[in-house]
Amino acid sequence: MKLFISPGACSLSPHIVLQESGLSFEIEKVNLKTQLTETGAAFTEINPKAYVPALLLDSGELLTEGPAIVQYLADLAPEKNLAPAHGTLARYQLQAWLNYVSTELHKSFVPFFHHGSDDWKAEGKENLETRYAYVNQHLATQPYLMGENFSVADAYLFTVTRWLRVSKLDLATWPHLAAFQTRMTERPAVQAALTAEGLRS
Incomplete structure (x- = not known):
């Protein structure tokens, strides 16, 4: 997984959750003014919403919106108890x-x-x-x-x-x-x- 972030922005939230989860991941910083990632990629081609956070899954699918991302990550690592069980x-x-x-x-x-x-x-x-x-x-x-x-x-x-x-x-x-x-x-x-x-x- 790769999390696209802007330092100190709301993407810090899923970044913390990833650190808590113990899951394997990488981060890539985004310049929100130029809309370029630190590797030179056009961020709007990755995330048409043009803001962080954005989580690129190993399947190639993209998940956006912080509250959705952090719950997804919590469910990938249920043993860490980062979120209560579904349906409760x-x-x-x-x-x-x-x-x-x-x-x-x-x-x-x-x-x-x-x-x-x-x-x-x-x-x-x-x-x-x-x-x-x-x-x-x-x-x-x-x-x-x-x-x-x-x-x-x-x-x-x-x-x-x-x-x-x-x-x-x-x-x-x-x-x-x-x-x-x-x-x-x-x-x-x-x-x-x-x-x-x-x-x-």
Whole structure:
């Protein structure tokens, strides 16, 4: 398998999951401005959506969209317990968290990355404050989103929360979330992904 990434982007989430899974994989970086991969390939010919993450399977098929990719990877390594079993309520709760991070957190950062207007940024900041307050409260009684154990939803939350600096919001506002970020950073798989993407000094 090959995961196409842009360092620090949302593709960090499946990259972390791959590191956690123990599966064999390679990564290829994409310059999202030029739409060229680090080997010189035209990324839009690989993924017409023109954004990361994109997972090229050994069969030649392409899987896109982070929440789908991380669940696929979790199911390839069931012994790692990265996602609850299909058909269980816990699996739907995991999907609920993946959707929350995607639509309520990830999308609220868009105006900060795409030169949004001051009004749009203010709206995004307000949304983030409200949504992160909810996450912080949830993490007050458990170390991870799904309870005592890491899941693929945590990789996604960790990834987007790293972007807080662009919104000028202070992580310290949410102590339980801050503790979660520290906890995640200490995981060997997270450290390996950050190192591979050049995000650690």
